[in-house]
Amino acid sequence: MITASLRIRLPEDAWVAEVSRSFPSATFRLLSGVRTGDRAVELGEVVAENPREVSGAIATHPSIEAHERLAVTDDRSLSKYETTETALYEFVESASLPPEFPIVVRAGWYELDFTGTRDEFDGLRAMLEDATLRYELQSLVEADETATLLTDRQRATLEAALREGYFEVPRECTLDTVAGTLGVDESTASGVLRRGQAKLVKWHLTGADGDRLD
CATH class of the missing domain: 1.10.10 (Arc Repressor Mutant, subunit A)
Incomplete structure (x- = not known):
């Protein structure tokens, strides 16, 4: 069994990449999401010094079709929104290892945790390399399948x-x-x-x- 943490560089034109690069000190978390046809409905959280400003940048991005701010405090904002970008879900469907939620984004990078077999992890790395996606392996722990439980x-x-x-x-x-x-x-x-x-x-x-x- 493999447990791994990776950072994956987002495509430059992805909406969350653009917004996160505009607010490099902010942390974006995709708490849950589902694709419905050519759209995705997501629940996301922003942690930042200026959460209203960051939330506003998300709401006005051309890839965001609808946006509802559910809660906001001095340092975070929780929103439900609909986006035309579904590349993440296509990636997840193609990957042999689905990532664990929440999926974190900072300054144009995804931060994801995966758990699976060696073959599944090798398949994921091959897919990333074939797609020419820049990625960094943060940690990798390999153990007997019956001995691995937690990351x-x-x-x-x-x-x-x-x-x-x-x-x-x-x-x-x-x-x-x-x-x-x-x-x-x-x-x-x-x-x-x-x-x-x-x-x-x-x-x-x-x-x-x-x-x-x-």
């Missing part, structure tokens, strides 16, 4: 939460504290923590031996 980032986040007392009843720290120990924002820590917990719960309920948690 390194999920394990580190869960360990930090456990160490800080996040799972105690009552809790001894906030999610913001966990995020601070990892040097990430609260939304990132929350997403990684949820995915790691979901994997552990699903794995445990299938009847696997509890020693696997060590």
Whole structure:
């Protein structure tokens, strides 16, 4: 089993590439999305010093057909929108390894996590190279399929939460504290923590031996 984190350079004309390059300090997260014909409906979050300005740039981009701002605070904005760009979904359908949500974009780069077999990962790399997409392998962990459960980032986040007392009843720290120990924002820590917990719960309920948690 392979667990990998990659950065993939977005096509220069992709709307999220254009907007993210205009706001290089902002973080864009695709929380969920679905393609419907020649359109895609997505739920996205922006974390930035000026979230309203970034959200406005998304709403007025020519590739965005409809945009609804669902919530906004001083440092983030949550929106539902419809786009004519469906290349991401075509890529996901072609890839042997579907990425895990959320999909992060910073300054024109996708940041994605993948989990699968060696053959599946080799197929993904071959597809990226055939498409002449620039990419960087951030981390790669290979283990026996029965021994791999969490990505390194999920394990580190869960360990930090456990160490800080996040799972105690009552809790001894906030999610913001966990995020601070990892040097990430609260939304990132929350997403990684949820995915790691979901994997552990699903794995445990299938009847696997509890020693696997060590």
